Amino acid sequence: GAGVSQTPSNKVTEKGKYVELRCDPISGHTALYWYRQSLGQGPEFLIYFQGTGAADDSGLPNDRFFAVRPEGSVSTLKIQRTERGDSAVYLCASSEGTSTYNEQFFGPGTRLTVL
Protein backbone atom coordinates (compact mmCIF):
# COMPACT_ATOMS: atom_id res chain seq x y z
CA GLY A 1 0.00 0.00 0.00
CA ALA A 2 0.92 3.66 -0.22
CA GLY A 3 3.30 4.96 2.39
CA VAL A 4 3.72 8.45 3.78
CA SER A 5 4.34 11.01 1.06
CA GLN A 6 5.78 14.50 1.34
CA THR A 7 5.84 17.33 -1.13
CA PRO A 8 7.87 18.99 -2.39
CA SER A 9 10.93 16.77 -2.12
CA ASN A 10 13.15 19.85 -2.35
CA LYS A 11 12.40 23.49 -1.68
CA VAL A 12 14.82 26.36 -2.19
CA THR A 13 13.71 29.75 -0.95
CA GLU A 14 15.15 33.11 -0.03
CA LYS A 15 15.51 34.43 3.47
CA GLY A 16 12.33 36.10 4.63
CA LYS A 17 9.99 34.15 2.38
CA TYR A 18 7.05 31.97 3.44
CA VAL A 19 7.00 28.23 2.74
CA GLU A 20 4.51 25.39 3.10
CA LEU A 21 5.48 21.73 3.36
CA ARG A 22 2.86 19.04 2.85
CA CYS A 23 2.51 15.57 4.35
CA ASP A 24 0.10 12.84 3.25
CA PRO A 25 0.01 10.15 5.95
CA ILE A 26 -0.95 6.52 5.57
CA SER A 27 -4.71 6.22 5.23
CA GLY A 28 -6.37 5.56 8.57
CA HIS A 29 -3.44 6.66 10.70
CA THR A 30 -4.72 9.01 13.37
CA ALA A 31 -1.38 10.25 14.67
CA LEU A 32 0.93 12.46 12.60
CA TYR A 33 4.33 13.80 13.61
CA TRP A 34 6.64 16.44 12.17
CA TYR A 35 10.40 16.29 12.75
CA ARG A 36 13.36 18.33 11.58
CA GLN A 37 16.69 16.67 10.80
CA SER A 38 19.96 18.51 10.32
CA LEU A 39 23.04 16.91 8.80
CA GLY A 40 24.61 14.39 11.14
CA GLN A 41 21.78 14.61 13.64
CA GLY A 42 18.81 12.46 14.50
CA PRO A 43 15.27 13.68 13.83
CA GLU A 44 14.18 16.44 16.22
CA PHE A 45 10.52 16.49 17.26
CA LEU A 46 8.47 19.54 16.25
CA ILE A 47 4.76 18.78 16.67
CA TYR A 48 2.28 15.95 16.65
CA PHE A 49 -1.41 15.65 15.87
CA GLN A 50 -3.97 13.23 17.13
CA GLY A 51 -6.76 13.60 14.61
CA THR A 52 -7.26 17.25 13.73
CA GLY A 53 -5.83 18.78 16.88
CA ALA A 54 -2.22 19.50 17.75
CA ALA A 55 -1.71 17.32 20.81
CA ASP A 56 1.81 18.55 21.49
CA ASP A 57 3.60 21.46 19.78
CA SER A 58 6.38 21.83 22.32
CA GLY A 59 9.07 21.20 19.72
CA LEU A 60 8.22 24.13 17.47
CA PRO A 61 11.25 26.45 17.77
CA ASN A 62 9.35 29.76 17.65
CA ASP A 63 6.14 31.38 16.45
CA ARG A 64 7.33 31.46 12.84
CA PHE A 65 6.48 27.76 12.67
CA PHE A 66 2.89 26.56 12.49
CA ALA A 67 1.21 23.35 11.39
CA VAL A 68 -2.36 22.36 10.59
CA ARG A 69 -4.29 19.18 9.91
CA PRO A 70 -7.82 20.44 9.24
CA GLU A 71 -9.48 17.17 8.23
CA GLY A 72 -7.39 14.76 10.25
CA SER A 73 -5.45 13.49 7.27
CA VAL A 74 -3.12 15.74 5.25
CA SER A 75 -0.97 18.12 7.26
CA THR A 76 0.86 21.28 6.27
CA LEU A 77 3.87 22.72 8.07
CA LYS A 78 4.10 26.46 7.53
CA ILE A 79 7.21 28.56 8.10
CA GLN A 80 7.03 32.34 7.99
CA ARG A 81 9.92 34.75 7.45
CA THR A 82 12.34 31.90 6.78
CA GLU A 83 15.89 32.14 8.10
CA ARG A 84 19.05 30.40 6.93
CA GLY A 85 19.03 28.37 10.14
CA ASP A 86 15.72 26.81 9.07
CA SER A 87 17.58 24.85 6.37
CA ALA A 88 17.16 21.15 7.13
CA VAL A 89 15.22 18.06 6.09
CA TYR A 90 11.67 18.12 7.40
CA LEU A 91 10.28 14.66 8.05
CA CYS A 92 6.72 13.59 8.57
CA ALA A 93 5.66 10.32 10.21
CA SER A 94 2.32 8.71 10.90
CA SER A 95 1.14 5.92 13.16
CA GLU A 96 -2.04 4.15 14.07
CA GLY A 97 -2.22 5.91 17.43
CA THR A 98 -0.19 7.70 20.00
CA SER A 99 0.74 4.75 22.15
CA THR A 100 4.46 4.85 22.79
CA TYR A 101 4.69 1.39 21.33
CA ASN A 102 3.18 2.26 17.95
CA GLU A 103 5.51 1.98 15.00
CA GLN A 104 5.98 5.25 13.17
CA PHE A 105 6.14 5.26 9.37
CA PHE A 106 8.26 8.05 7.95
CA GLY A 107 8.00 9.88 4.65
CA PRO A 108 11.05 10.65 2.49
CA GLY A 109 11.28 14.19 3.81
CA THR A 110 11.40 17.67 2.28
CA ARG A 111 14.84 19.21 2.00
CA LEU A 112 14.47 22.94 2.69
CA THR A 113 17.28 25.29 1.72
CA VAL A 114 17.05 28.94 2.72
CA LEU A 115 19.48 31.14 0.82
Next chain:
Amino acid sequence: EDQVTQSPEALRLQEGESSSLNCSYTVSGLRGLFWYRQDPGKGPEFLFTLYSAGEEKEKERLKATLTKKESFLHITAPKPEDSATYLCAVPYLSGGSYIPTFGRGTSLIVHP
Protein backbone atom coordinates in the same frame (compact mmCIF):
# COMPACT_ATOMS: atom_id res chain seq x y z
CA GLU B 1 18.68 15.46 31.78
CA ASP B 2 17.02 12.78 29.70
CA GLN B 3 18.99 11.92 26.62
CA VAL B 4 19.85 9.25 24.07
CA THR B 5 23.48 8.65 23.10
CA GLN B 6 24.66 6.43 20.27
CA SER B 7 28.14 5.08 19.68
CA PRO B 8 30.23 4.91 17.68
CA GLU B 9 29.33 7.85 15.44
CA ALA B 10 30.73 5.99 12.44
CA LEU B 11 31.75 2.41 11.82
CA ARG B 12 33.50 0.83 8.86
CA LEU B 13 33.40 -2.94 8.51
CA GLN B 14 34.54 -5.45 5.99
CA GLU B 15 31.86 -7.70 4.58
CA GLY B 16 31.36 -10.57 7.02
CA GLU B 17 32.93 -8.73 9.96
CA SER B 18 30.39 -8.79 12.80
CA SER B 19 30.06 -5.89 15.23
CA SER B 20 27.66 -4.07 17.56
CA LEU B 21 26.19 -0.58 17.79
CA ASN B 22 25.30 0.95 21.13
CA CYS B 23 22.41 3.14 22.27
CA SER B 24 22.47 4.34 25.87
CA TYR B 25 19.65 6.26 27.48
CA THR B 26 18.69 7.95 30.70
CA VAL B 27 15.00 7.76 31.53
CA SER B 28 12.96 6.60 34.45
CA GLY B 29 10.27 4.16 33.41
CA LEU B 30 11.23 3.09 29.90
CA ARG B 31 8.26 3.07 27.54
CA GLY B 32 9.98 1.25 24.74
CA LEU B 33 13.11 1.70 22.65
CA PHE B 34 12.98 1.92 18.86
CA TRP B 35 15.62 1.12 16.26
CA TYR B 36 15.42 2.59 12.76
CA ARG B 37 17.52 2.34 9.62
CA GLN B 38 17.98 5.45 7.47
CA ASP B 39 19.40 5.40 3.95
CA PRO B 40 20.77 8.62 2.40
CA GLY B 41 17.99 10.89 1.14
CA LYS B 42 15.25 8.79 2.73
CA GLY B 43 13.21 8.79 5.90
CA PRO B 44 13.93 6.38 8.75
CA GLU B 45 12.63 2.84 8.33
CA PHE B 46 11.39 1.03 11.41
CA LEU B 47 13.35 -2.04 12.50
CA PHE B 48 12.48 -3.03 16.08
CA THR B 49 10.72 -2.02 19.27
CA LEU B 50 12.03 -3.38 22.57
CA TYR B 51 9.89 -3.08 25.65
CA SER B 52 11.77 -4.44 28.65
CA ALA B 53 15.24 -5.39 29.83
CA GLY B 54 16.30 -8.81 28.62
CA GLU B 55 14.21 -8.68 25.49
CA GLU B 56 15.78 -9.57 22.14
CA LYS B 57 14.50 -9.28 18.57
CA GLU B 58 16.01 -10.46 15.32
CA LYS B 59 15.61 -9.63 11.66
CA GLU B 60 17.91 -11.20 9.10
CA ARG B 61 21.48 -10.25 10.13
CA LEU B 62 20.33 -7.84 12.85
CA LYS B 63 19.62 -8.60 16.48
CA ALA B 64 18.58 -5.96 19.01
CA THR B 65 18.97 -6.43 22.75
CA LEU B 66 17.96 -4.28 25.70
CA THR B 67 19.26 -3.75 29.25
CA LYS B 68 18.13 -1.23 31.85
CA LYS B 69 20.48 1.43 30.55
CA GLU B 70 21.35 0.58 26.97
CA SER B 71 20.49 -1.31 23.82
CA PHE B 72 22.75 -3.02 21.35
CA LEU B 73 22.19 -3.65 17.68
CA HIS B 74 24.30 -6.64 16.72
CA ILE B 75 25.13 -7.08 13.05
CA THR B 76 26.25 -10.59 12.11
CA ALA B 77 28.22 -11.15 8.91
CA PRO B 78 27.17 -7.81 7.40
CA LYS B 79 26.81 -7.23 3.68
CA PRO B 80 27.36 -3.98 1.75
CA GLU B 81 23.59 -3.50 1.56
CA ASP B 82 23.55 -3.12 5.36
CA SER B 83 25.34 0.20 4.93
CA ALA B 84 23.11 2.93 6.36
CA THR B 85 22.68 5.14 9.41
CA TYR B 86 21.10 3.35 12.35
CA LEU B 87 19.04 5.45 14.74
CA CYS B 88 17.59 4.63 18.11
CA ALA B 89 14.79 6.52 19.82
CA VAL B 90 13.31 6.55 23.31
CA PRO B 91 9.96 8.13 24.25
CA TYR B 92 10.23 10.88 26.85
CA LEU B 93 7.35 12.48 28.72
CA SER B 94 6.64 15.95 27.38
CA GLY B 95 3.58 17.91 28.42
CA GLY B 96 1.57 14.78 29.14
CA SER B 97 2.58 12.96 25.96
CA TYR B 98 5.42 10.57 25.20
CA ILE B 99 7.54 11.95 22.38
CA PRO B 100 10.30 9.88 20.73
CA THR B 101 13.74 11.41 21.25
CA PHE B 102 16.32 10.23 18.73
CA GLY B 103 20.04 9.74 19.09
CA ARG B 104 22.42 11.13 16.47
CA GLY B 105 22.79 7.75 14.85
CA THR B 106 25.66 5.48 13.84
CA SER B 107 26.77 5.66 10.24
CA LEU B 108 27.70 2.15 9.11
CA ILE B 109 29.68 1.42 5.97
CA VAL B 110 30.28 -2.19 4.97
CA HIS B 111 33.00 -2.69 2.39
CA PRO B 112 32.82 -5.63 -0.04
